[in-house]
Amino acid sequence: MKTGVYFCNCGSIISDKIDPEKVKEKLKDASYIKSFGLMCSDEGKQFLEVDIKAERPDRIVIAACSPRDHQLTFMNAIEAAGMNPYLMQMVNIREQIAWVVEDKARAVDKTASYIQGAIKRVNLQKPLNIKEIDAEISVLIIGAGPAGLKAASAIAEAGRKVILVDKSPAIGGKPVLYEKIFPNMECGPCMLEPILDDVLFGRYADNIETLTISEVTEVTGYYGNFTVKIKQSPRYVNLKTCIGCGECVEPCPQKAIAVPFTGAMPNSVSIDDSACLRFKGKECSLCKEACPIPDVIDYDDKELIHERRVGAIIIAIGAGLYDCSRFPNLGFGLLKDVYTADQFERLLSSTGPTEGTLETSDGGEPESISIIHCVGSLDNNHNGYCSEVCCQYAFKFNQMIKEKLPQAKIYHIYKELVLTGKDGFILYDKAKVSSDTKFIRYKDIKDINIIDQDAKILISIEGIDVKIKSDMAVLCPSIVPVEESKQIGKMLDTTLDRFGFFEELHGRCDSAQSKIKGVYLAGTCQSPMDIAACMNQGMAAASYILSGIVEGKKLEIEPITAVIDKERCSGCKVCQLVCPYKAIAFDEKDGISIVNELLCHGCGTCAAACPIGVIEVNHFTTEEIFAEIEGLLA
Amino acid sequence: MNNGMNSFEPKIVGFLCNWCSYAGADKAGVAQTPYPSNVNIIKVMCSGRVDPQFVLKAFASGADGVLILACHPGDCHYKEGNYKALQRYKILSRLLKQFDIAEQRLRFDYVSAGEGEKFVEAITSIVDNVKSLGPLSIKGGNNIWEQQH
Incomplete structure (x- = not known):
């Protein structure tokens, strides 16, 4: 040598x-x-x-x-x-x-x-080579909110096939329901319209397969080579021919057929089979009779299972709101005029239950409205983080209330005000100038008590000598992970952080990447964030995929990976337990563990854990390290 | 301090993870503050790669001390290799006692890429400890583990 x-x-x-x-x-x-x-x-x-x-x-x-x-x-x-x-x-x-x-x-x-x-x-080192494998260039996106839509349109524009899956009958996520979006008070559907259009009917829409009322049920494979199964529930309506005129809605005795909301895209009705009489064995075809176009309504529509091959997956399933009934002291669910922010959003909406008239549960015009900030946020007994968007929408509410009821008194009862960035100050700045807008700071959500008194709401805060009489209270709950995160995390092997949000590969450098190669994160399923950040993350996820998997280019596999000696592996699976990347699979036929080189990051934890020492890490073999120790100490 | 012991220059092997601790050592280097030269460093991609056998091998090959440096909890480039390393270190420490190897001869610590000073502190501390313990002699001779490899 x-x-x-x-x-x-x-x-x-x-x-x-x-x-x-x-x-x-x-x-x-x-x-x-x-x-x-x-x-x-x-x-x-x-x-x-x-x-x-x-x-x-x-x-x-x-x-x-x-x-x-x-x-x-x-x-x-x-x-x-x-x-x-x-x-x-x-x-x-x-x-x-x-x-x-x-x-x-x-x-x-x-x-x-x-x-x-x-x-x-x-002298013991071996020549190693970068391996290459073929990769599928299509992309699966789970969730068609702002983050998923942005990613879908970018990837489609690059000429890639996108499978966009959403569980609801319409796309657009939550903001399509908001009539005003902070900080510029734009109309949500108007803001999203161009991107919804792009995805459904734009120049590159042929590249996007949008599957509504659908969910991903199975994922196998790995980066570059995933096989996914998607269950699409029947809509009973032909999306291609329905024009969303709504003629069918009125005649339905069960309210089982409806457009999800005014302006929903795709602009089409769907039948809720749990409510429809036909699915209870009764004869009824009133909707079909009312429909002006033949063959739109199809009672024989069946559940479909789609199987697709994709190279990468973006999780963009969004987030939910913290359950306010955890705070009996705030009266939610007990007092009629205590609302969560999303309920209040509906009350303000022209398509909401009061068609946008702001009134109390008994129909009166509210003279005073209290907005409770930080409900469950910044609180280690509940959610130890700031939910980022609540201050902004609370001041958006402030402005919307003032537009509808200029005389109304508004109380902001807050723990912290977080007004970051160049836009964060705008709405607060507008709100604070009015003498009718008051700010009261509390220390702990436990200190707040909301009770009924003389047909009004009485808010008191322990430790502060203040009693507020209001007609309505609006709670701004924490943004929390949705229940599906667990199930999707399990299906894709992606980990959740201590709050239940999807965990990033790195919180700052790679926050749109999960710890599983080929699985990317976008939007509030990863952390509370505003629409701008969701869109950016959607673009970030898209760019990881577009630069990582390129048509005609093979995926390169770094050679520093673990290797299991097939002859000597006893199949104890200890390596699988310690692998942080789920890169070790078990071959049932031969009863041995196998490393997937594509998923392996080469950390070597499995090699150190193998009780019989049959796992080696290329370039860091036990033999090589032993030789180095001997040489260093000679 | 260790009067009479100062002439003893221990040999110590340090296993450093590539992403945090090795970078911390580089930072100490760039700062150009002298520190004891007794620790010879072996780079591993992750502290999780440090097989307890590596430590035993180092002692058997004549090391008077062994240092394992890992990323701080929560900072591991490979998610949790440092926790695995910590667990192994704890068990190994107990084992060492059974071989009459003083616990202080094996040190585990966290050093981030920014902690050049902490790296120097970890080096200085193990060198001082091992100096005061004196040279290692293993009961049963230095090759007692050799047969197993």
Whole structure:
């Protein structure tokens, strides 16, 4: 075995502290040792390439800076010289020796030990190659709210097939129901219209298969090669021919056929088979008779199971609201005029139960409305985080109330006000100028008591000498994960964080990526966030996919992965328990565990856990580490 | 301090994870503050790769001490390799006592990529501890584990 050692002087940064000549004297196992001024420079790389071609070593040790700096530089140079780059081991003599060991003799000794360890190790290293596999370029998106829609339209525009799945009969998520959106008080459906149009009828709509009233029921496979099953419940209405005129709605004695809400897209009715008389064995075809277009209503529509192959999956299933009945002191569910924010949103809506007239449960015009902020948020007994959007919609409510009832008094009862970014201040700034708008700060949600008194609501706060009489109270509950997160997380092996939101690969650097390769996160299923952030995350997820899986390009698999010795594996599955990436599957036929190289990140936890030592990690084998230990200590 | 012991320069092997602790060591290097040279570092991708056998092998090969440095809880690049490393360290510490190897010869700590100073502190502390314990001699000889590999 010919093992060459290259010593980088790093200009003179290293050689001033560590004399390469003295190191040479101490090395026993090197076939040759050469020093060079600055090996990462163009001349240095040239020198390395030419010298490797001339010397033809079997293995190389490079003593230089931290591998975090130039390992890839040298790997590329070695590859250019026609050698496998994994047959090189770098030794960090700058950060770990030259810069921190004062005594020159010791520095030489330590350098010699390091190089000796590297030689022993590198002699055992094996050539490794990046593997390539084919990848499917279609994408599954679960959830057609702002995040999912944005991702769908971007991916479709890139010429990719998208399967967009939503459990409800209409797409658009929650904001399509909001008549005003903070901070600019735009109309929600108007704001979303262009993107809904894009997805359903736009230039690239042919690339998007929108499946409503549908849910993903099974996912197998891995990054680049998922197979998914989607269950589509019957709509009993032909989406292609229904024009959403609503002629069928009135005649239905059961209110079983309806457009989900005014302006819903796709603009089509659907039949709720749990309410429809036909599905209770009775004769009725009033809706079909009322429909002006033939064959729109199809009572024989059946549940469909679609099977699709996709390369990547985006989870964009949104979030829900914290259950306010956990706070009996706030009177929710007990007092008639205590509402949650989403109920209040409906009361304000022109398509809501009062057609937008703001009135109390007995029909009176409210003189005073209290808005309770932070219900369940910023509270370790409930949800230890800020829900981000509540301050903004609370001040949106403030403005909407003022537009409808200019005389109304509004009380903001809050724990903290969080008004971030360039838009965060706008609505608060408008709200606070009115003398009819009061701000009262509380410490703990437990301190608030809401009771009925003289046909009004009486709000008192313990520790503060204040009693507020209001006609209505609006609670702003925490944004919380939806129940489906658990089930979808289980199906896709994606982990949930301590709050139940989907866990990111990295909270700051990779917040649109889950810990499972090929599964991306967008929108409030990952954390509370506003519509702008949801849209951005949708785009982020789309760009990860568009750059990661490219048509005509194979997926590259890094060679530093775990490998299980098939002959010796006893099938105990301990490795599966410790693998953080679900990269180890069990082969029932042979009774052994198998590593999926595509999912494996090469951490080596399984190798350390294997009770019989039959798992190795490429480039970090037990044998290699043992050799390094021996060399270092010799 | 350790009068009479100062001439003893222990050999210590440090297993550092690639993403946090190794980067922390680099940070200490860039700061160019001298620290004891006794710890020879082996890089692993994750502290979860540190098989207890690596530690035993180091002791058997003549190390007087072993240091394992990992990412802080919650920071592991591989989610939870550092927790696995911690569990293994705890069990291994008990085992070492049975071989008459003082617990202080094995140290586990968390060092982030930003904690150059903490890295130096961890190095200094294990070097001081092992210096005061003196050279390691293993009951039954240094090759007692060798047969098993």
